[in-house]
Amino acid sequence: MMPLEPHDGPVVEAVDVTKRFGATTALSGVTMRIDQGSTHALVGRNGAGKSTLVSLLTGLHRPDGGEIRFAGTAAPPVADRAAWRQRVACVFQRSTIIPSLTVAENLFLNRQAERGPIRWRALRTRADELLAEYAVDVDPGALAGDLDVEQRQLVEIARALSQGARFIILDEPTARLDATGIDRLFERLRGLSAAGVTMLFISHHLQEVYRVCDTVTVLRDARWVLTGPVADVGHDALVAAMTGEAVGLTTVAPRPPVPETAGTALRLAGLTLSGAYEPLDLTVRTGEIVGVTGSGSSGKVSLAETVGGLRKPTAGTIAVGTTDVRPGSVPAALAAGIGLVPQDRHREGLIPLLSVGENATLPIADRLGPAGAIVPGRRRAVAEAFIERYDIRTEGPEAPVGSLSGGNAQKVVLARALSTDPRLLVLINPTAGVDVRSKESLLGAVRTAADAGTGVLMVSDELDDLRHCDRVLVMFHGRVTAELQAGWSDTDVVAAVEGVAA
Numbered sequence: 001m002m003p004l005e006p007h008d009g010p011v012v013e014a015v016d017v018t019k020r021f022g023a024t025t026a027l028s029g030v031t032m033r034i035d036q037g038s039t040h041a042l043v044g045r046n047g048a049g050k051s052t053l054v055s056l057l058t059g060l061h062r063p064d065g066g067e068i069r070f071a072g073t074a075a076p077p078v079a080d081r082a083a084w085r086q087r088v089a090c091v092f093q094r095s096t097i098i099p100s101l102t103v104a105e106n107l108f109l110n111r112q113a114e115r116g117p118i119r120w121r122a123l124r125t126r127a128d129e130l131l132a133e134y135a136v137d138v139d140p141g142a143l144a145g146d147l148d149v150e151q152r153q154l155v156e157i158a159r160a161l162s163q164g165a166r167f168i169i170l171d172e173p174t175a176r177l178d179a180t181g182i183d184r185l186f187e188r189l190r191g192l193s194a195a196g197v198t199m200l201f202i203s204h205h206l207q208e209v210y211r212v213c214d215t216v217t218v219l220r221d222a223r224w225v226l227t228g229p230v231a232d233v234g235h236d237a238l239v240a241a242m243t244g245e246a247v248g249l250t251t252v253a254p255r256p257p258v259p260e261t262a263g264t265a266l267r268l269a270g271l272t273l274s275g276a277y278e279p280l281d282l283t284v285r286t287g288e289i290v291g292v293t294g295s296g297s298s299g300k301v302s303l304a305e306t307v308g309g310l311r312k313p314t315a316g317t318i319a320v321g322t323t324d325v326r327p328g329s330v331p332a333a334l335a336a337g338i339g340l341v342p343q344d345r346h347r348e349g350l351i352p353l354l355s356v357g358e359n360a361t362l363p364i365a366d367r368l369g370p371a372g373a374i375v376p377g378r379r380r381a382v383a384e385a386f387i388e389r390y391d392i393r394t395e396g397p398e399a400p401v402g403s404l405s406g407g408n409a410q411k412v413v414l415a416r417a418l419s420t421d422p423r424l425l426v427l428i429n430p431t432a433g434v435d436v437r438s439k440e441s442l443l444g445a446v447r448t449a450a451d452a453g454t455g456v457l458m459v460s461d462e463l464d465d466l467r468h469c470d471r472v473l474v475m476f477h478g479r480v481t482a483e484l485q486a487g488w489s490d491t492d493v494v495a496a497v498e499g500v501a502a
Contacts, residue, residue, distance in 0.1 A: 009072055011036045011198045012057065012088070012167050017066035019052050026052040029066070030224045032217050034167070039189060039199045041209040041230065044219035044242055045407070045435035050202055053219070054169055057200070059084040070167070089160030090169040094346065095152045099145025103127060106144050107159050134158045135188070148296075150181040154188070161197070168192075169200045172433050174208060179461070179497060180295060186212045204435050205462075206238060218242055243437055252467040254486065255447070258288045264321060265424045265455020266307070271316035276302035277478040279316065284424065289446070289456040291469035294497055298475035301343055301428055304459040308340035308426045309333030310348075320423050334363060339422035339454075341413050341430050349413040350401050357383030357397030360415045386415040391441045407438025414442055418449055425449055427458045431465055443468050463490055 010033040019027040027049045034040045044050050055061045056068055059078050068075040076083035097106050104127035127140035136154045138147065147155065153173055160168055170189075174182045189199065189212055201213050209216055210230055218226040218241040226233070226241045233241075266284040271277075277299030284290045294300045305311045307318060312328025319325065326332035333340065342348035350359055360383050361368060368382065369375035383397035390411045394404060401412060410430065417425060427446065431439040447468060450456050458469060466472050474482040474496035482496040 010034055010069075011038075011071060012200075013067075013069040013072075014053060014056065015067045015069065017053070017056055017063040017068065019056060019061060020064050025222055027056070027063075028222045030219065030222075031066075032224070032227065034198055034200060034215075036166075036198050037193050037196045038215055039193050039201055039213045041201045041203065041213035041216040042219070043203065043206070043209060043216060043238070044225075045437055048219040048242070048435075049222040050219055051405075052222075054090060054171065054200075054202070057169065058088055058090050086164040088167045088169065089163065089165040090171060091153055091156045091160065091173060092171045095149075095156065097144045097147070097152045097155060099143065101144055102140065103131075103138055103142050103144055103147070103155055104140040106155060107131075107140070107162060109159075130158055130162050131155075134161065135191075150177055150185065153177075153185065157188075157192075166196065167198045167200070169202070171202045172204070173201075174203065174205065177296070179494070182208070204433060204439075206235060206436075209238075210235075220244060239436055242435070252464075255289070255450075255468075255470060258285050258470055262286045262288065264319075266457060267317075267319045268307070269317045269319075271303070271306065271318065272314045273299070273302055273306055273311060274314045276311075277475065280480060282473070282480075284455040284457055286423075286455055287450050287453050288471075289450050289458060289469045291466040291472040292457065292459045292475060293461060293466060293472060293493065294475035297477065298497075299478040300459045300475045303475070304426050304428045304457060305342075307333075307424075307457060308338060308342070308428075310340075310342070334420065337420070337423035339363075339417035339420060339425045341410075341417050341425075341427040343428040343432075345406075345410055345413050349416075350409060352400075352402045354401060355398050356387070356392065356394050356401050356404065356412055359401045359412050360386045360397075361419060362416055364419050382419075386419070390415045390445055407434035407442075410434050410438065410442060411445075414445060418445070418454075422454060424455045424457065427456065427460070429460055429462070430458065431460070431462055439464065463493060466493065 012034050014030055014032045016029050016031055017027055018029055030049065030053060042050055056063050059075065062078050070087045104124050107127050107130060108123060124140050131138055131140060136158055138151050138155060144152065157168060173185060177185060193199065203209060213230050216228065216230050216233060216238065220242060262285040264283055265286045268280055268282040270279045270281065272279045292300045292303065302311060306313050309328065309330035309332060317324060318327055320336045320338060323336050325336040357379055361379055365374055366372050368379045380397050387394060387397065392411045393408050401409060404412065430442055434442065443465065446456060458465060460466055470486055472484045472488065472493065473480050474493065484492055
């Protein structure tokens with residue numbers, strides 16, 4: 001990739017921008033300037049205003065006050081989408097790649113031919129050249145739906161750059177990548193930055209900000225709080241800017257040992273899923289929190305989805321307490337006392353057209369009135385109790401669940417999983433894409449459930465999640481290769497995940 005010509009002044013600016021949605025002020029007088037070739041972090045708690053600022057920087061909304069500028073020039077009209085695509089592109093946490101089209105068709109969507117009919121061979125050649133330019137090792141003739149998460153993100157970045165944009169917004173780009181994939185992504189981002197591409201990097205993982213970004217801006221409660229060189233802002237100062245509080249948020253109080261006499265919450269015997277994991281035996285005791293981690297190909301997510309009823313195993317048995325669970329059935333898992341927080345809250349965890357209260361009480365709807373009928377007042381009372389217990393920031397039980405920030409939406413999913421007082425709680429990456437304070441709230445609720453006797457099986461890539469566990473199992477290529485007791489070091493876990501000696 002040829003380096004860009006240097007540009008004097010900021011590549012993009014938000015100057016004193018304000019945005020309101022009805023009576024809600026989503027941004028209030030925010031200013032941010034990003035220089036060419038900078039990888040600029042934007043951090044803040046869920047609801048701080050990050051998504052609203054992105055909507056202004058990408059032309060999805062027009063500010064009610066202030067101005068967006070590109071290279072010192074006012075942003076184009078919102079309706080001029082072609083002009084916006086030439087200035088900025090956004091790679092969202094949820095992929096915009098169309099799975100039923102090929103990679104080449106996705107790369108040149110709506111511009112397959114400059115004029116006349118599409119010349120498919122020429123289109124593939126153009127795609128080959130584009131992918132080679134950005135070192136994306138993907139077959140342009142492959143169906144996009146067959147790509148893994150990392151490949152889809154790289155295709156989206158290549159597509160954005162091919163449209164002329166040299167300012168790219170990356171929204172939680174590592175949320176679904178394993179450690180190796182994150183390293184490869186960061187290597188590519190550094191190369192793009194060296195070539196003059198400017199990036200706005202949005203992440204809740206502050207260690208990533210220190211790894212890949214040179215400047216950071218913090219928003220809190222819809223207002224600008226801080227902008228400065230990453231090297232000059234310490235971790236505690238950054239978290240304090242985000243929360244407005246003194247911090248020790250990553251400090252985890254040790255749990256008392258689970259008694260040897262505790263009952264059994266989960267027993268797996270010879271559980272197998274061909275192509276995902278080999279025969280596996282596991283016991284989780286009542287009140288115990290067992291973590292499972294590993295790379296993206298380790299089989300950890302498939303294991304949790306099997307226990308939760310989303311996948312049917314090839315062989316083996318699942319028992320909750322003394323009850324055998326019919327495999328491959330979510331209703332059977334629920335009936336046996338399993339609560340599940342799935343990996344993708346948008347696709348598997350929430351029904352977007354229903355309210356917060358309806359989503360939170362779905363598994364216990366038959367308890368909210370006589371003969372299976374739902375008494376609205378009873379459902380509202382139960383939902384209000386959940387909102388208070390799990391600190392769900394919402395206007396009320398009737399608010400659409402789609403109006404919630406990521407962290408609060410995840411709290412609704414957790415509330416629903418715990419609504420049945422399950423004997424076993426299964427969590428898959430429970431804090432992915434949520435802010436620091438929401439992580440603390442979610443994990444606090446998990447610990448409270450465990451203290452009350454619920455067994456917990458928690459699959460996570462986050463070390464801070466795993467610190468709450470009584471022990472951590474590490475999976476590698478479908479097998480459990482290590483079991484680490486509480487007090488493990490980061491080096492122990494990372495080495496086991498990567499399949500090397502610590």
